Amino acid sequence: MSQPVDSAVSAVRTFIEQHRAVFLDDLAEWLRIPSVSAQPDHAPDVRRSADWLAAKLKETGFPTTEVWPTPGAPAVYAEWPSADPGAPTVLVYGHHDVQPAAREDGWDTDPFEPVVRGNRLYARGAADDKGQVFFHTLGVRAHLAATGRTTPAVHLKLLIEGEEESGSPHFRDLVEQHADRLTADAVIVSDTGMWSEDTPTVCTGMRGLAECEIRLFGPDQDIHSGSFGGAVPNPATAAARLVAALHDEQARVAVPGFYDGVVDLTDRERELFAALPFDEDRWLRTARSHGTLGEAGYSTLERVWARPTAEVNGIGGGYQGPGSKTIVPSSATVKLSFRLVAGQDPEHVANAVRAWVPGHLPDGIRHEISFSPATRPCLTPLDHPALQSVVRAMGRAFGKPVLFTREGGSGPAADLQDVLGAPVLFLGISVPSDGWHAPNEKVELDLLLKGVETSAHLWGDLAEHWRHAP
Amino acid sequence: MSQPVDSAVSAVRTFIEQHRAVFLDDLAEWLRIPSVSAQPDHAPDVRRSADWLAAKLKETGFPTTEVWPTPGAPAVYAEWPSADPGAPTVLVYGHHDVQPAAREDGWDTDPFEPVVRGNRLYARGAADDKGQVFFHTLGVRAHLAATGRTTPAVHLKLLIEGEEESGSPHFRDLVEQHADRLTADAVIVSDTGMWSEDTPTVCTGMRGLAECEIRLFGPDQDIHSGSFGGAVPNPATAAARLVAALHDEQARVAVPGFYDGVVDLTDRERELFAALPFDEDRWLRTARSHGTLGEAGYSTLERVWARPTAEVNGIGGGYQGPGSKTIVPSSATVKLSFRLVAGQDPEHVANAVRAWVPGHLPDGIRHEISFSPATRPCLTPLDHPALQSVVRAMGRAFGKPVLFTREGGSGPAADLQDVLGAPVLFLGISVPSDGWHAPNEKVELDLLLKGVETSAHLWGDLAEHWRHAP
Ligand SMILES: [Zn+2]
Numbered sequence: 001m002s003q004p005v006d007s008a009v010s011a012v013r014t015f016i017e018q019h020r021a022v023f024l025d026d027l028a029e030w031l032r033i034p035s036v037s038a039q040p041d042h043a044p045d046v047r048r049s050a051d052w053l054a055a056k057l058k059e060t061g062f063p064t065t066e067v068w069p070t071p072g073a074p075a076v077y078a079e080w081p082s083a084d085p086g087a088p089t090v091l092v093y094g095h096h097d098v099q100p101a102a103r104e105d106g107w108d109t110d111p112f113e114p115v116v117r118g119n120r121l122y123a124r125g126a127a128d129d130k131g132q133v134f135f136h137t138l139g140v141r142a143h144l145a146a147t148g149r150t151t152p153a154v155h156l157k158l159l160i161e162g163e164e165e166s167g168s169p170h171f172r173d174l175v176e177q178h179a180d181r182l183t184a185d186a187v188i189v190s191d192t193g194m195w196s197e198d199t200p201t202v203c204t205g206m207r208g209l210a211e212c213e214i215r216l217f218g219p220d221q222d223i224h225s226g227s228f229g230g231a232v233p234n235p236a237t238a239a240a241r242l243v244a245a246l247h248d249e250q251a252r253v254a255v256p257g258f259y260d261g262v263v264d265l266t267d268r269e270r271e272l273f274a275a276l277p278f279d280e281d282r283w284l285r286t287a288r289s290h291g292t293l294g295e296a297g298y299s300t301l302e303r304v305w306a307r308p309t310a311e312v313n314g315i316g317g318g319y320q321g322p323g324s325k326t327i328v329p330s331s332a333t334v335k336l337s338f339r340l341v342a343g344q345d346p347e348h349v350a351n352a353v354r355a356w357v358p359g360h361l362p363d364g365i366r367h368e369i370s371f372s373p374a375t376r377p378c379l380t381p382l383d384h385p386a387l388q389s390v391v392r393a394m395g396r397a398f399g400k401p402v403l404f405t406r407e408g409g410s411g412p413a414a415d416l417q418d419v420l421g422a423p424v425l426f427l428g429i430s431v432p433s434d435g436w437h438a439p440n441e442k443v444e445l446d447l448l449l450k451g452v453e454t455s456a457h458l459w460g461d462l463a464e465h466w467r468h469a470p
Numbered sequence: 471m472s473q474p475v476d477s478a479v480s481a482v483r484t485f486i487e488q489h490r491a492v493f494l495d496d497l498a499e500w501l502r503i504p505s506v507s508a509q510p511d512h513a514p515d516v517r518r519s520a521d522w523l524a525a526k527l528k529e530t531g532f533p534t535t536e537v538w539p540t541p542g543a544p545a546v547y548a549e550w551p552s553a554d555p556g557a558p559t560v561l562v563y564g565h566h567d568v569q570p571a572a573r574e575d576g577w578d579t580d581p582f583e584p585v586v587r588g589n590r591l592y593a594r595g596a597a598d599d600k601g602q603v604f605f606h607t608l609g610v611r612a613h614l615a616a617t618g619r620t621t622p623a624v625h626l627k628l629l630i631e632g633e634e635e636s637g638s639p640h641f642r643d644l645v646e647q648h649a650d651r652l653t654a655d656a657v658i659v660s661d662t663g664m665w666s667e668d669t670p671t672v673c674t675g676m677r678g679l680a681e682c683e684i685r686l687f688g689p690d691q692d693i694h695s696g697s698f699g700g701a702v703p704n705p706a707t708a709a710a711r712l713v714a715a716l717h718d719e720q721a722r723v724a725v726p727g728f729y730d731g732v733v734d735l736t737d738r739e740r741e742l743f744a745a746l747p748f749d750e751d752r753w754l755r756t757a758r759s760h761g762t763l764g765e766a767g768y769s770t771l772e773r774v775w776a777r778p779t780a781e782v783n784g785i786g787g788g789y790q791g792p793g794s795k796t797i798v799p800s801s802a803t804v805k806l807s808f809r810l811v812a813g814q815d816p817e818h819v820a821n822a823v824r825a826w827v828p829g830h831l832p833d834g835i836r837h838e839i840s841f842s843p844a845t846r847p848c849l850t851p852l853d854h855p856a857l858q859s860v861v862r863a864m865g866r867a868f869g870k871p872v873l874f875t876r877e878g879g880s881g882p883a884a885d886l887q888d889v890l891g892a893p894v895l896f897l898g899i900s901v902p903s904d905g906w907h908a909p910n911e912k913v914e915l916d917l918l919l920k921g922v923e924t925s926a927h928l929w930g931d932l933a934e935h936w937r938h939a940p
């Protein structure tokens with residue numbers, strides 16, 4: 001079911017074709033700045049990247065462009081109000097910092113010297129996330145050119161952070177500090193991907209994340225297992241029994257209250273997930289796993305996208321060196337992470353875990369439990385009008401039906417949802433083979449330009465079909 | 471019920487009183503040699519200690535004294551045949567190496583400069599094990615003097631190894647190599663202790679030990695818990711579930727076949743254990759534990775002395791550093807030790823564990839399991855005539871009824887039992903406060919001399935009441 005190419009589509013394509021070469025040259029210039037936020041010696045590069053982007057956005061036409069400092073790396077903020085005061089406000093989120101990369105990690109060419117081979121542009125950040133931020137610059141210009149407007153159909157805001165690859169340590173503070181500037185009716189995150197080159201998809205949500213460390217204490221020091229073993233509680237055994245109790249035999253999380261509020265998958269969502277050309281063997285190869293295991297009654301995609309989990313990220317106690325040591329260890333530690341889905345409250349989950357732990361420990365084992373700051377889940381229902389706009393815009397660009405995915409991970413976008421109270425939508429054109437965080441990261445040039453097209457169609461569609469809340 | 475002091479007891483005491491000063495001077499001389507087998511720079515001291523002991527045994531009267539080399543530290547062997555060719559043969563086991571010790575570990579005085587304070591002799595090795603080896607030298611002389619003999623009533627052999635504190639890595643080979651010289655009707659181990667100063671006891675057995683490491687493998691590398699968590703098996707979770715399955719709700723070991731052949735405690739043994747003045751709170755303080763937990767239906771002493779166990783000595787998998795890391799780990803490892811009691815065969819236990827593991831792992835988790843060389847349990851029944859001799863000899867020395875203990879740990883004595891096919895008996899006068907392996911190790915002088923007395927009474931009693939196997 002491919003859609004007919006209408007005149008608006010043609011106009012956008014023509015504009016893009018005319019500006020494609022400069023657009024790619026500009027992107028290459030940006031990619032040459034090694035804005036690695038995790039490496040302190042690249043801090044000047046991250047600042048340079050922010051300045052470069054702010055200047056480019058100004059050149060693009062954004063009347064307001066600012067570099068916002070943080071205690072770490074700066075973010076870039078830009079605004080382009082619509083002439084229509086009643087237009088909805090949209091905030092685009094992305095990041096201008098990149099993962100570390102070095103030729104010797106296995107790159108075929110210098111990671112910070114972009115090179116086009118075939119239909120691909122290779123460079124660190126090509127897909128994650130400079131390419132996907134940058135397509136909006138040509139997108140908004142194509143939108144204006146194709147519609148004959150001088151301002152966008154929506155009030156357009158961009159917030160491009162500089163510490164995403166370092167865990168966004170100052171992002172929440174930044175958003176709270178500038179909340180009045182950032183108000184929006186919807187957030188568009190361009191830092192995800194789609195199913196594959198042949199299957200355009202829109203991501204509808206991300207899981208949240210609650211992490212904790214549970215420390216168990218037995219004897220005041222390691223004690224001799226010959227003298228005392230078999231008669232005192234062993235914290236390593238207690239840790240194991242606690243972890244074993246975390247899931248029932250259906251691999252459901254067995255903590256009472258954990259599933260409270262969970263928004264179940266709708267039949268329609270399950271149908272649409274099932275329509276994706278999913279190859280489990282291939283998925284397992286990507287996962288580098290040798291089997292599947294998860295909550296009974298759900299498919300693999302449903303398990304990673306739409307179901308909450310409890311995962312052991314680390315466990316340790318007692319002697320772990322070579323050979324053996326006949327001790328009852330003094331302590332053991334378990335690091336757990338809980339992926340959360342829409343409807344789950346991280347605080348409620350943390351309380352449920354805190355309440356559950358003591359009942360699973362024997363007398364004589366003391367415990368401490370600490371939760372790190374949580375990330376909330378986000379989910380936009382399939383029938384949300386702004387989501388429908390993204391789907392239509394993408395459909396026009398790709399000339400194909402658009403399916404739906406979700407993201408199993410968790411991201412700072414949830415902070416935008418929390419602080420701004422706006423729904424989060426995802427517009428990404430990266431594909432799994434792009435190699436995020438890996439050597440030879442690349443972006444498919446065809447898809448990059450489809451991103452430009454989607455961006456060009458989106459603002460008008462949103463303004464037409466969706467008025468912001470009064 | 472204190473026994474009347476008979477003339478033999480008086481004669482022994484008189485002899486000991488006459489020779490006590492020289493005996494203690496000699497012991498102090500030996501204690502000044504820092505024969506720390508675990509520290510390579512003390513290797514010459516360990517050799518010096520062996521030479522010193524061999525010379526002293528020669529001086530004591532042993533017609534044969536030899537220093538037996540090993541690939542590590544040497545052992546000392548001595549023989550004193552009885553004039554009665556039909557006398558039983560007894561092999562005394564002990565060790566002349568000591569634990570490391572340094573003033574700065576918390577010693578009040580130099581650990582290798584013996585000092586008497588009150589009724590205690592402080593030095594590294596005072597109790598473990600030089601003092602307890604050395605009491606046999608004065609013991610056999612007192613035996614001869616009090617009975618007017620020129621040779622012992624039994625064929626007496628001594629094997630004093632030099633690597634016990636390093637795990638006796640060459641002991642089994644040594645015993646096998648010299649098995650024809652070491653043949654004995656009974657082995658007397660003087661490297662244990664008794665219940666307390668007020669409660670003389672004889673140890674009747676030691677637990678055995680089978681150790682294994684189980685390695686579990688999931689994904690080929692750590693993978694992202696956001697992308698894959700909840701849909702693939704996690705080896706840390708698998709390790710925890712495996713460990714949790716190791717015990718049932720009664721804290722019994724749940725591996726089928728584990729208890730095969732276990733020699734149960736007799737009613738008499740349980741009665742005698744229960745007669746010991748056991749203070750559980752005090753025991754817990756010694757264990758530095760904050761609760762008891764063990765196999766249902768058994769007391770704490772029964773659990774540590776007479777019941778087999780499965781203990782987690784170490785568990786590890788995934789991220790264990792500070793903070794968190796959202797991974798499904800690639801692997802996890804569990805180190806287990808099984809304490810074994812009489813009747814259990816280590817090979818049978820290892821096979822039972824090997825057979826049990828796979829059924830407790832999910833698909834997609836591969837495993838490896840490796841067992842280290844095992845130590846067999848040993849146990850001498852209460853009615854064994856040689857054990858009765860030890861009890862009588864100790865009773866005469868202490869003038870008190872003798873109760874029974876066992877040793878929860880495992881030791882190289884089991885190799886003597888295995889290779890020589892002889893029952894193992896224990897004659898030790900150390901008390902828990904002696905501080906084995908700790909700073910300020912000491913021996914109670916009164917008890918040390920009771921050890922001499924017991925040794926003096928034992929050989930005649932054995933020869934009188936127990937003829938060796940034909
Ligand atoms: Zn990114």
Ligand SMILES: [Zn+2]
Pocket residue numbers: 565598599634661
């Ligand atoms: Zn010892």
